[in-house]
Amino acid sequence: MTMLIPVLGDQLSPTLASLRDVDRAQAVVLMMEVWDEATYVRHHKKKIALIFAAMRHFAAELRGDGWTVDYVALDAPGNTHSFTGEVARAAKRHAATAIRTVAGGEYRVRQAQDGWAAQTGLPVDILEDDRFVCPLPDFYAWAQGRREQRMEYFYRDMRRRTGLLMTADGQPEGGKWNYDHDNRDTPPRGVNYPAPERFAPDAITSEVLALVAQRFAGHFGDLEPFALPVTRAQALVALEHFIAAALPDFGRYQDAMIAGQDYLFHSSLSLCLNLGLLGPIEVCEAAVAAYARGDAPLNAVEGFVRQIIGWREYMRGMYWWDMPRLATRNALDAHRPLPDFYWTGDTGMRCLAESVGQTKREAYAHHIQRLMVLGNFALLAGIDPQAVSDWYLVVYFDAYEWVEMPNVIGMSQFADGGAIASKPYVSSGAYIDRMSDYCGRCRYDVKKKTGEGACPFNALYWDFLARHEKRFAGNARMRNMYGTWGRFSPEKQAEYRESAAAFLDTLTPAAEGWARQPAA
Known part of the structure; x- marks a missing residue:
């Protein structure tokens, strides 16, 4: 036997x-x-x-x-x-x-x-893979019959299920479920950012690096330096380092983007979780213990816990709930090819060049770079969502289809028609300028709205709203956006749309085979 x-x-x-x-x-x-x-x-x-x-x-x-x-x-x-x-x-x-x-x-x-x-x-x-907090049958039971399967309500159920950040009488710690409003600060100048723990390759890893260099030379990205955790012991060290050095400031600065600072106060623990080197509950319990000791504030710990037992579990559930249909969803009828700068980083838009360059070096970018720079541009420009999804699956060390696809197809590109996100995550250059230092040395002027030298995000933003006005004008969360658009004169509206079209005409499509053609 x-x-x-x-x-x-x-x-x-x-x-x-x-x-x-x-x-x-x-x-x-x-x-x-x-x-x-x-x-x-x-x-x-x-x-x-x-x-x-x-x-x-x-x-x-x-x-x-x-x-x-x-x-x-x-x-x-x-x-x-x-x-x-x-x-x-x-x-x-x-x-x-x-x-x-x-x-x-x-x-x-x-x-x-x-x-x-x-x-x-x-x-x-x-x-069944019981390393997740929510078994799939439980997720299906939660989702069945709901008019909307929103993450916020799922997350509250996961808090109750796990008891994480819950009081003895069943209430959320601090009296609120979500502290996102405390998590949007821009770091002041001169802040020292803690680099994630690095691990020198041993003989086993060095042998793998030689193999990959030889057999996958044509693939995207830099292979070395390589210093990622590859064992459970290393993953536990990485967890301990994050809790002590980065978690206290993770919350308030989690949406910030600073050139040359690849991690800020974020962790690389997603790769450890998705490989199975760490479990979601032990990671959350470590963060909650830091809060209990007074070593990390509630807004940081709640935001971190929400990413793991909220978004991570919810995305897995929504993936299986909607597959295989999810893979081909394209609710906004977007078909523009992926631009070549997603692979090369060769673009005058500094926010995109920085995000792609970091992705090439590290196989990592944090969630705001992924959503509000790389994803935002693709959505505004009408890039084919399957091409965008393939790109994300290729380039990030924590990307597995079950977590990547619903994040991209649903949350980032709104290609699922709103099953995951209640509105599209779009913004003009003003948001990127507010949350980053990218715009200061960009060849484009974020304050200029249209024409030569204007930040492309500005015209693309209004062009997106105009293209999809019939779909989104009645969305309560977008009422102010369309109110502003409606107050523009016909001449100004035309100027925005013409400026967007002129910019889109300059995009060079990526060469065939970067994502899905097998290597030779």
Whole structure:
């Protein structure tokens, strides 16, 4: 009797459901580096290295804990380079009598898992991924029959479910559920920002870096320097460092953007959570403990907890609630190709150049850069939402389809028609100027509204509202925007629209194959 236990690259948790209550003497853990997963989109080189290095370290830890691990490296002889192919090969290699696995986080992976029984002729037990706070059946029960599935109400239920930041009588700590209004300050000059904890590559990681440099040279992004956490021990150090050094100021400055400061007071813990190196509850409990000790204010801790048990869990639920339909949604009928500067960073718009340049270096940008610079421009310019979604999936080290796609298709691009966001997240250059230092040395003038040298966001903003007036004019949250637009003279409205059209005509589409064409 041999139980084959496939463990995927984002399931690197010693408490994984498939590893519990198993006789290790009669089990083989299968881990696979496969070309299909590295290239179904051409992931950032640093992202591929992160996942492969974390997988190899986890395999070593499992062996040290008494497991038999069959690890198929990318260049292993006979590697079929697909999950299904490697599961079938391993089942024969070990004369497996059954397969036990945890459901993949992405729709296409789960579809493949559903075919393993037919492919191998073996019984396959696909377990729910219980590393999340909200089981999918519970999310479906919450969503079913609601006119709107808004995150805020889901988040309150998650607070009640977990007890995080709740008083003994069942009320939210501090008397309010949400402290966002305290989280929009611009940092003063001279603030010292705490860099995230860095980890020097060991021999295992160095071997992976050499592999990625050779095999994925044509992929987007800088591979080195590489200093990301690739083990649970390192992830715990990163968590401790964030709680002590950055969390106290995370809240009030979380929407700020400063050139040359890639992380500000943000963490890189999303990569640890999404790989499985950390669990959501332990991360939230560490933040809440800091609040209880008086080491971090409530607005910072609440905002951080909301990102994890609110947005992260909600996005996973909305992904599975709407798939596979979500992948092709395009409610605003946007079809412009993705501009080439999303890959090169070669644009005179400094906010976009800084955000793309940071993304290229780090495989990271924080949520306001992703939403209100990169996403805002794509939405205003009418970029095809599937192309935008593919780009986000490629370039960020924490991007897995279950969390990336609903964030981009729904929240960022409003392509789901408002299932996730109650209004589109659009702004003119004024918001970027208020929340960043990007505009001061930009070739475009953020104060100028139209014409040569004007910030493109200004004309694009009003052009977007004009294009979609029929859809959004009745939206209560956009009433003031359309009130202002309606007070413009016909000549001024035409000037904005002509200026936007002239700018859009200058955009160069990205070359084919950056995102989805498999590497040679």
